Amino acid sequence: MSVDREESQTPMDETERLLGNGTVLTMDRSRPILHDGAVLVRGSRIADLGDRAELQHRYPAARWIDAAGGVILPGFVNTHTHLFQGLLKGLGDDRPLYRWLRDMTAPAASRLTEEHCEAAALNGALEAIRSGTTTVVDFMYAHPREGLTDAVVRGLQAAGVRAVVARGFITRGVDLGVPEALIEEVETALADVARLRSLHAGPADLVRIGVAPCLLWMIDQDALRATREFATGQDIVVTYHLAETSFEVEYARRTYGLPEAQVLEQAGFLGPDLLAVHCTKLDGDDIERLVARDVKVSHNPVSNMYLGAGIAPIVAMVRRGLTVGLATDGPASNNNQNMLHVLKYTALLHKVAHEDPTAMTADRVLEMATIDGARAIGMADEIGSIEVGKRADLVTVALDNPFAAPVHDPISSLVYAAVGNEVRTVLVDGRPLMQDGRLATLDEERVLERASSAARDLAVLAGLPSRLERQWRRYGTE
Template sequence: MARILIQGGVVLPMTSRSAIGRGDVYVEDGIIAGIFPGSAPERLFGPDLQVIDARNKAVLPGLVNAHTHAAMTLFRSYADDLPLMRWLNEKIWPAEANLTGDDVYWGTQLAAAEMLKSGTTVFADMYFFMDRVAEAVAESGMRGHLSRGMISVAGEANGNKGLRESEALFSDWNKGADGRIRVWLGPHAPYTCNPDYLKKVMALADRLGTGLHIHLAETRTEVENITKQYGQSPIRLMDSIGLFERPVLAAHCVHLSEVEEEILAAKKVAVAHNPESNMKLASGIAPVESLRRRQVVIGLGTDGASSNNNLDLIEEMRQAALLQKVNLFDPTAMPAYAVLEMATIGGARALGWDDAIGSLEAGKRADIIVVNMDQPHLCPDFDPVAHLVYSARGSDVETVLVDGQVLVRDGKLVRMNEKRIMEEARARAIRLTTPQA
């Protein structure tokens, strides 16, 4: 039975605004067994106890990336400075047509390495060849909230294939990797999935007892086109067909009316906010502060590395805070603790996983990160929460545990071969993006 004591750190449990100050976190057999202000009792010590020195460091829950397309690391910096639909139609979708399962496996390995080293312990992913994504997640030691991307506009056969493969993914991998993988369904968006197809997806979700991960109201063009086609905005359309009557993780939600914000709140739709991707693609600024006031559950996501261009959720926190402040001309908007909540317990709630992760509490799974605060850019140490949001970097993460297993030690990956992963990713990215003769 593995026993770990994370000793002497500033513990941020994310159960209240205040840190407990210097404290110890005791982990036993993958579970947080105790959090002790000051020092843990000596009865816990023994020859088989692994001690992690957290002095001058912050100890907090692992970060939750609430929306990404992990294997799109293979397209990082391939198609920059383009509007969304040109980016998709002219660059991304043609390159994705050449993807193989092996490509997706190695792209996901690269994403997992990057996310772990910057403190992310779980990610919500929507892509293709999701069985290979699940394999990569299982091998990395991370958690994965996985959805096979589903599209109906490419034809009935393609839509039905998405339904079959999603059901198979659920059967093969839901609660797999010792419970570290959960499977939802992933209808891509209203502009790629018509209402009749979405009703089939909803029926499958109900039969399986799972939720839906979907892109909604990401761009002004999307809202205009959907409204023209169906007489309703994307949010109203999804509400009218009953999509929100089950757990839904809605990525983006940038263009919303006040009534639509109220719909999301009333139907308990969780929103995955992706500020850097929204800025880079000039999609707009999501009304996150307004949604937060309406008590909408909000998680923080990076989107794919091809539209960000990194998966550093610590950097994403800073941008999320600053973007709302400047947009609202209000320096009090999106305070640091609210942003840290989005990246931890908020993200866990958005994924329906807050029963097990997202905060440091006795009985929860031991997904924990240790951040080195003893550095010039984090000095003096007035407020560890503010430092994490406004001053920290992904490279400040020193130790990462998932399920009580140490996956990053002294800033280095423990079980993943970083050099091999990067070599594979480089070769596959070149093949995918080189025009065929």
């Protein structure tokens, strides 16, 4: 990894950077859009914003970052992924979830090494930077050996992105196809979360540790109770896959005689620190349970479509005041980590679900991808909008390409017309990770080579079919 010395930064760094020549989308309710605006960054914080000409006059010595007539906005918050799956892109396409899990993801997850996890995290961080994501929530549930969450953290730290790395775990499910190698005792998992937290607790640490019991049929109720006891009062993100498919709905009724949200409520698991992922199969009563406990929601529309899981009732959730952030989900069910794609899919999915083009607007999805995502992980006071005093997690997106131009409405161009590779500059905590398309913290070629090599190695270890064995698939149209 090459770190540009000039751009390296200490907590005392008072370097001033002025981002301008673009439309500033602040995502601050009091003044959302500044035409020909500028943002002054001092060290790791946003120090001023306003009219470009005024700010250029006020801060003549600041290093100029040109947005090239595009937009300047807060970096996206990707509220859910599994970065290790970056090595599995394309291996699980076009099959039901149980076969996706049994035949591909589970065998691979049970053979992961530290090198696989670090290489995948670096590749995922590269995707994040290239598509304007500054914060990633990684749900790391596969622990066939020790040290794998540490490897994910190392990859993200080398890239310099902000992250919540939620140390996940699985306590049961062998009867339903979970490999023995992935089963852990809840005490072991929570002790590892505590160890990781002690390593990444500093105020300047861009990586925070979270805790992630995997999903209903992989977790027993005692583990849910233990997680709640562990998390309460600890200022830690708790995240969990809730009601993703009809299988979880059936499992909850068969095993507990209750809807899943009620099972969680009985275990005392619901709370404002819980980031519930998917929520595809929730009904009105379930939503009220989430509202009553101020549970946060992570919406993963591309993954839900890819796996045929269903359409999460996001419009109803938002109307009831729930905080909903957006996410890619893991690259084995997406298959990339491009949040600009997620924005467009979110708007389109809910328009078609409601047969109403007003059901989800471009402005609304932009809120979900930024400030609401920040709120979903308890960081809305620090990131998610461009306001003086907040952390300088900022991106610029050029819109002068044939897909996005001509630009009448920058928000429309960003959400509906951009193809996802227009991001030019990315700052996290004021530090440039990419400037004018040039990466500052990662050697792209080296990251891609390392991920490809790790992916080949993992596929062989997991006995996954090579590309030479690929069959033509027409299922639904046979």
